[in-house]
Amino acid sequence: MKSTLPIFTNGTYHASMSEIVRFPGLQLDFVESRVLGCILEKETTTPDYYPMTLKAIEAACNQSSNRHPVTFLTSEEVEEAVQRMRRKELLMQVHISGSRAPKYEHQLAEILDMTSAENAVMTVLLLRSIQTAGEIKQRTERMHPFESVGQIEEILRGFMEYSYGPLVKELPVGSGRRVKTYGHLLGGEKGFETDTRFETDHKVEERSDLEARVAALEEKLANICEQLGIDEA
Numbered sequence: 001m002k003s004t005l006p007i008f009t010n011g012t013y014h015a016s017m018s019e020i021v022r023f024p025g026l027q028l029d030f031v032e033s034r035v036l037g038c039i040l041e042k043e044t045t046t047p048d049y050y051p052m053t054l055k056a057i058e059a060a061c062n063q064s065s066n067r068h069p070v071t072f073l074t075s076e077e078v079e080e081a082v083q084r085m086r087r088k089e090l091l092m093q094v095h096i097s098g099s100r101a102p103k104y105e106h107q108l109a110e111i112l113d114m115t116s117a118e119n120a121v122m123t124v125l126l127l128r129s130i131q132t133a134g135e136i137k138q139r140t141e142r143m144h145p146f147e148s149v150g151q152i153e154e155i156l157r158g159f160m161e162y163s164y165g166p167l168v169k170e171l172p173v174g175s176g177r178r179v180k181t182y183g184h185l186l187g188g189e190k191g192f193e194t195d196t197r198f199e200t201d202h203k204v205e206e207r208s209d210l211e212a213r214v215a216a217l218e219e220k221l222a223n224i225c226e227q228l229g230i231d232e233a
Contacts, residue, residue, distance in 0.1 A: 001114055001158055022111055024165040026088060028186045031073060031081040034061050036090065036186075037126030039106050040119060041066075044143045049223050051094050051103035054079055059222040066139065068128045100229045112167075120144035121155045122167075125184040130171065132179050156182050 028036065038060035043050045052060070058078045064070050082104060085091040090111070091104045108114070114122065120143035124136050131139070133152045146152055159168035169189070171181045 001112065001118060001162065020111060021088070022164045023162075023167055024185050024188060026090075026111065026186075027188050028085075029081075030187065031061075031077055032085055032090075033126050033184075033187055034067075034071065034073070035078065035081050035085065036106065036108070037123055039091070039104070040108070040123040041127060041143065043106070044116075044120070044123075046219070046223075049219075051096065051105035053099075053101045053103050053226045054082065055101070055226055056219075056222050057082065057104065059218055063218055066127055099226075101226060117144050117146070117151070118155050118158070121152060122159070122184065125168065125182065126186070130181045130183040132181050134179075136182070159184075 035057060038057060039050075039052060042052060042056070042060055049056060054075065058073065058075050061067075061073050061078060062071055082091055086093065086104075090107055092107055093102050093104055096103055112118075112122075120140040121136055123143060124139045125131065128135075128139060133149045133156065136156075137146050137149050137152050140146060140152075156168055156170070160166045160170065165185075167185055168182050169185055171183065173180060
């Protein structure tokens, strides 16, 4: 991770480095983690639709592919999470010329100034829960190409050695786990292994072609409806 953070960006002065509330002191609940992961993912994979509207964030949170667990969050739950994250200064509302709905972009660079490789790893951990380094490599392909699992492990070590406190936890072999697995700590230690989002009896989930096509269509429909200013049927 980079060692410095910007104090003046996009024409705006921000809090000094000493005033920024950082992870792991800053905490996310499950819905906030899902929202943040989705926004990070879409910023990279569909940059033309970033920043995102609430409807697009909701669709991304509930898509059936690349998510564990699959959720059925309501628009109210997503909006409440977005507003909480605005108060935590993790999200910012922006108004884009030609768009009828407000959009949201993340401000994570003020807290975690990550490289594109680090960003991809953290995004997958936020969206898919506990995983092996090999699974992370497979699931980051659309966001950042890694040549080896070793590169993933190096990034994970960096997260675990983060100077303000670990951002990732390693679960060693044992207790039903045949290989080391990793999970993010942006929601803290409490309930890490007992929460259903962090199942220790982990199984590799293959994304089917049908799921991928459905997810792409759902995302395209949400974006078209937002541009036309109409509600989805």
